[in-house]
Amino acid sequence: MELRHLRYFVAVAEEGSLTVAAERRLHTAQPSLSRQIRDLERAVGTPLLVRSARGVELTPSGRVFLDHARLALAQVEAAVEAARRAARPDKPTLALGFLTGQEVDWLAEAMRILRDELPNIEVTVSSQHSPDLAQALLHGRLDVAFMRPEPGMPDLDYKLVLTEPLIVVLPSDHRLASQDAVALRDIVGETFIGMSGTAPTLRAIIDDCLQRSGLDIPQAHRVDNLAMAISLVASTRGVALLPDYARNFLPWAVTSRPLAGERPAIDLVVGYNRANGSPLLRLFLSRLDRLAKRASPG
Structure with missing residues (x-):
């Protein structure tokens, strides 16, 4: 079983069609994609997809496998992103995310927390919907985000801000x-x-x-x-x-x-991926008590 098998399977499951997944997502021929899915099913030892009048549907085994396949791909993406960051040691980067609009209240405070480190690091900032922030944390595109506590994200940890x-x-x-x-x-x-x-x-x-x-x-x-x-x-x-x-x-x-x-x-929380070993992330989390004081009435 190879990573491409997982990517192909996730694409087909999300599109609900071998043809659509082949043409729009994977840019490959549909017969080739069908063979890859059959190879995956042989490796797993059970059918994952069944054809229906609406295209293809997940079997019970396929539904379970889909969650694990997504997680495996997310972890690979996070590993790649971490390796790329490690290859740029000259100026470490902390990637901050904000629920759209919250940067008005919290960006300045977050930068204040990092004030002593700013000459030595690069801080990037993005503003997105909370579910998108959660995905960015899972995939290693963000280190920390001011967001909502999103359900169904067991790899993320949250610290309450407000x-x-x-x-x-x-x-x-x-x-x-x-x-x-x-x-x-x-x-x-x-x-x-x-x-x-x-x-x-x-x-x-x-x-x-x-x-x-x-x-x-x-x-x-x-x-x-x-x-x-x-x-x-x-x-x-x-x-x-x-x-x-x-x-x-x-x-x-x-x-x-x-x-x-x-x-x-x-709740507004600071979310992060517990697998992220960035020293800058640990530094930021260690100073979150200042944010809690900022959020307290009076």
Whole structure:
């Protein structure tokens, strides 16, 4: 069994079609790809894929094998990236990632932590959705990220930085803007804007909050990010539940109010791959208590 077998299998499983995987992902001939999959199945000793009217589907064995194949490929990518970094010893690099928008609050603080080391290191910064940050940590493209605690990522460790409440975001001239706080029952009948699968942790917290309320608050729209949510609040005169840091980005036409009653909250964490042996990562983690103090009220 070779790495190419794993890459071919993952491509077919994700595309659901030998033809599509061959043409779009692997740039190889479909008959050749079929042979590679058969070779893999012989090596494993059990069928992994079955043909169906919709293309190909995973067998129960295939579903189990897929998770391990992805992990093996991710570990290989991480090893390659680590080796490439080791080949550039002249100026070590620390790759920082931020949940889009959080760099406004935390980049300066993160750089302050590294202030004494900055003359000797290079710091790169990227801004992405939290699930994308998790994948970058797994694949070795990032060393550390300010993100949400993503489920189903056993190779990642998290350290809590801040727990922030959700707030109600609404048009500045909305009838509810005159209130000091807005209860969920106040937004029944309003155009409610929820989150899509690009923010699974936030989406789960919002969905759970609405479900436990017992109120009829259908989600008219689901958006990918804070900027889109804020734009829809302004354009549809809707309301949204967003993390408190969204207040940093509100235009004049949009405002926020605390949520009355029980206030759901979401964690901001520093995530990292526990297999990452970078000394700079260990240095950064050893100084996280400064970030905790920065996040404490007062």
